[in-house]
Amino acid sequence: MPSIAAEVTKTARNVDTVVVDYATGYIRHLENNIGPQHDLTAEASFIASLLVGAGVEKPAAQQLYDHMLKEFTVLQKEAINEAGASAQSQIIDQQALMSAVNHASNRQASVLNNNIFGVADLDHVGGRKVESRVDKKKLEKAEKKIAAKMAARAAKDAAQVQYEASKLVTETQDSKDYDEFFLTVNPLDLGMAGAGKTKDIKIDNFDLHVGMGQRILSDTSLTLSYGRRYGLVGQNGIGKSTLLRALSRRELPVPKHITILHVEQEITGDETSAIQSVLDADVWRKHLLKEQHTAVTRIAEIEAQRKTLTEQGLDDNSAEIRELDDEQVDLETNLEEVETKLVDIESDKAESRAAAILSGLGFSQATQGNPTNSFSGGWRMRLALARALFCKPDLLLLDEPSNMLDVPSITYLANYLQTYPSTVLVVSHDRAFLNEVATDIIYQHSERLDYYRNANFDAFYATKEERYKNAIREYENQMAYRQHLQAFIDKFRYNAAKSSEAQSRIKKLEKLPILELPEEDKAVEFRFSEPEKISPPILQMQGVTFGYNPERLLLKDVDLDIQMDSRIALVGANGCGKTTLLKLLTDQLSPVDGSISKHPRLRVGYFAQHHVDGMDLNLTPTAWLAKINPGKSEEEYRRHLGSFGITGSIGLQKLALLSGGQKSRVAFASLCVSYPHILILDEPSNHLDTAGLDALADGLKNFKGGILMVSHDVDMINRVCNQIWVSEKGTVSKFDGTIKDYKKYILSHASESGVVQQH
Template sequence: MSNISLQVRQAVPSIDPIVADYTVGYIQHVSASTEDSVASQQVNIPEEMDFVKDLLMNAGGQLDKIDKLISSLSTTLTTKLQENMAKLELTGDTSKRLLDINVLQQNNAKRDINSSLALLSASNDIEHTGRKMESRVDKKKLEKQERKIAKKVAKRNNKFVQYEASKLLNESKTEDYDSYFLEINPLDFGSSAGKSKDIKLENFDLYVGDGQRILSEASLTLAYGRRYGLVGQNGIGKSTLLRALSRRELNVPKHITILHVEQEIRGDDTPALQSVLDADVWRKTLIKEEQKINERITEIEKLRAEFEEGSSEVKKLDLEREDLDTHLQEVNEKLNEMESDKAESKAAAILFGLGFTKETQNLPTKSFSGGWRMRLSLARALFCEPDLLLLDEPSNMLDVPSITYLAKYLQTYESTVLVVSHDRAFLNDIATDIIHQHSERLDYYRGADFDSFYSTREERIKNQRREYENQMAYRKHLQEFIDKFRYNAAKSSEAQSRIKKLEKLPLLEAPEDDKVVTFKFPDPEKLSPPILRLQGVTFGYTPDKILLRNVDMDVQMDSRIAFCGGNGTGKTTLLKLILDQFQPLDGLITRNGRLRIGYFAQHHVDSMDLTTSAVSWMSTAFPGKSDEEYRRHLGSFGITGTLGLQKMELLSGGQKSRVAFAALCLAQPHILIMDEPSNHLDTQGLDALANALCDFKGGILMVSHDVTIIDKVCNEIWVSEEGSVKRFPGNIHDYKKHILSIADAAGVVRKH
């Protein structure tokens, strides 16, 4: 076993040194176990060698070389184990001899080993061959090292690598929000004073969990106080970059506080307003600290009265009091700096702007749906005001009034904002700069909102293509001269000169062309009016709680109607009344007898069988065509090649939406009814959807938060509020101004 290290490296030449050392140590441990009188009775050679084999395979080894090594090791270890077991039959198991009674008595006088390890924060967390062993491993350091190893393995192979981390790290994490917040943003008194809050990260690589690289030698620069829109196609890795920043996997300076709005909060009995207040862990921690200090000061005053003035006890208490007073002053300064006394009114204003009434602010968080809990998460982040605020598609769960309020709020946000969004209007409202993520790189468009980024990028691509084509023509010209006169004595010197010129030319890459995505909704045959009419429609889930009252609406083949208003005001309910899924309590809904309606549901995925392919699902749900016809139809919505034959659970959210749009067309509807159709679509998909809807010859009713699509497609804005649905006198931009005027009047839009 002396040359085991060499054997491992020969079997896996590309093995990481740390993994190699671990493997060698593990094999040596198994070898030692075969010679131990106790361990040899428990060791399982085949099981141990299977573990070593998996470890080496995950480290990038080849199966035939590893099998040869494992076979050799198994033979050697089995022989040693058999020799030791034969020896035990002759000498007996010395481990079963009784200990001297004096030794036992001496040990009884010592601290119990388990209590000693408990003081060292050790835990029974290593499992090996059925025995429990105590661990004193620093799990944070181990986790950091494991991430480094996984990254090295992934980078070296540049493909999918399943790296098995230490079993210490496989246990479920039960860390609460407060602990996580303080780990990411440690509370330190005065340490950040005068320090720059700009972020500059140079030449880093970034990988997703399966080892796929999404950024290569990239640089990220975020100037403090700027608001950056991070854009790019679906699946390019934008959310992964945000998560890496939020967990400080990238080297963000410690004095810069970070908060990431990524997922909804867990529901419990905490009122919504208190949940927002609790989000500022610094404030909560400082208030508790202040309370503890004041309690101790009161206790010192009582103790001091029990001793004589000038005694050593009094001097000790006075020194402690001085330290407490100093620390209390630091705590109070921090609380004043964060305006702790104004916290409740600030939290209430943020919640009100995001759609929470005074009544709902006092409801427990568990009473809210997923969408409203996402709003709570957003409110908590805005309340904390971190130095770096990370937002991932914040508009997906918001309605137009809430998005309008959020955009207005962020326009006066003093710290740095990095937001992933495909909502053009939202980015136009808030972004001071755009970062375009593509081709494993980040391109910067400084001082640009989305529209100026889009036009600038088009111009940049044109210039790159022109430069590339000119160089290709020049290269071709040089190469033709070289090929013609290389062996001509009279022209050889000129040919050599052109060879040198060709070698010195910089290598230009052809500019990438965005994939062109087009949607096509089939034109329906014409119907004679009336097509669809609502007269005096009233609806409530119970007669004593009316949601909509006296709604009158006329829908024609050329209608382009957008429903706006706060969440919970009845927009989706109205769509379901039109679809005949709900029956009105009063009033009349009339439909043309030949009317066909296509419905795109907000949660359209729920109606899909994700275990089958798009082609199979469509042939079952909408029979009557050949597989080739379904594939061709899916192709018109961007589901090309083999995508239509993959299981739909493997498709991205945007691709699933495209399948749903394709299915929507199969019935050739006269009217399209859409509930949040823009969710999950990237910029190309949104453009394709808007263009297809503009070209559609039937009627459109849409509930959407995407101002750009509403502006492009719809010419009527209907607002659902205060128990009724009425046409708004103006376009979507007029409606946004109306929302802001209400917010200003209520005093919920922040002003500096």
């Protein structure tokens, strides 16, 4: 059983060292001096409440509290037994011990709650005096540091309320609220007031928490050089989106003259047209145009009033006409300033620029005039992205933008961002997208940010592995050196002839920087079950025609042949019928004309783009597998889930509690439990982090059956598929080339049509 002090160190690994040192020192003193007179509940509550105040989460503190109380009870009982016959009357029998533990457990919650937002009192815990030999000055210093951090965190929460709407283009607010919030975070005169000031961002030594609990970043610095494009990468759940939100809400001290836009959620639909919605996103332009219209209208009214007064016989020196003249001079001066600002922001080019952005993101000229409430969620996300690109903020924040786009739109966006004049910070796991867009990579892990300058994703990935190996070597070398010094110290500490040398080595040991063993990314592996062999033909479409409306056919005369060795990627713009084709192959829809033939023993595994909709989120992964494919033991289901990275306690949690990436892994496990011959996958890479994407690509490459995949992830397609089929203009045809050739084809056609333009 590890010592109590060791458990405290483990639980409080992210807490300030001065607090940990004090807590462990206090416990070691107590372990050596515990007696019948000690109030165990008070002792354990004191340590737990101190650590909660320093940042330890309540569940961890509760677990530590129970452990301390149990161990203290054992030590106290031993102390009583050693006291001999004279202390026998104080021996606590087993029933009394259990009663004490239960009483303490019931009392603990209120004790912790009473102390959690304050600082624990060393002298008074549980209503009595506590004997202590600790350094009170050291504790007082620790308490002040804790109190300062808690106050700063409370201030951040207050700021969050003030800037709640600075999500800007993404918050579900009406247009009036959006304008007010835009101007709150990005005031109208910001661009003019910030002229000449640097737009680099450097925020030093900050912590970032989720609410008042989990720490995302600790004593970290964020540096963003103006005009650079940063890819923010890291494992699922590490806090990348939290960092973007903190920047967008100005919870972190971004210089006030720097404008920010964050694309996170879809916009709210109304009767505003798509193109007008994009134009209205630039609140500066909108307000300047309003001021221009108001001034021009008022000047016309003044001239009409002046003419009327002149006709009535009043001369230019009359009070009425002088008052009108003064007002007109002020209006014309203001109008000149407004028009100068409109020229500076190239307002006259706004409509053509908005139309080009919308076109690149898949909006036809006709649909650009449709009201925003006529678009589905995915298209509203594109509108949110278009609005942000149109505004051209100094800092553009994008959270997994490729998840909402098809391959043509991703290709357009990557090309657009390559010439974007300001700073971009994008969270993405799409390697191909980051390779094209990112000039630098920021790797978020272990509550810190590591910078990889002048690196796209591939360069980062190679360098990260080398950094990890170097860090391991440095750690191992220092550990060996520490052991060497410690061995000398232990041997000669009390040797008079060697005491000075021992003291010298002690000082060397104290000055060594504290290195931690580098954390290795968790290895993930997807193992798709091997199907039995069946002879062709396996799955064929012949002359298939389909339309939800007979007058508007979505697919016409489609021929497609899938074999056991097929590796087919189906690409094309959103809305062209890719998902519909998959549903025809999986019998969710029936063709209007043509035929679909299947091998009589064929088993198909289908991964739906919105696979979560088909899950019972109140069940655990094992229970859900048993529900959809009964007949196996719980151990078999758990072993099968383990082959997709759902291991240990994760398989026993409700699906509702799992992350998006974990739900995807459960979905992959479910489609393979029946040993399918063909995998039909609709956007399988969404929600997976880098490790999950690697595991998926490797697993699919090793799969012994056929694959038909709809995906926007160019890297995934490139690694898995050897055939590209394109859905466009109502039909599906094989593309002669690779996915990279298809991207070149898209860009060449977009350039010919004038869609891709420079800024």
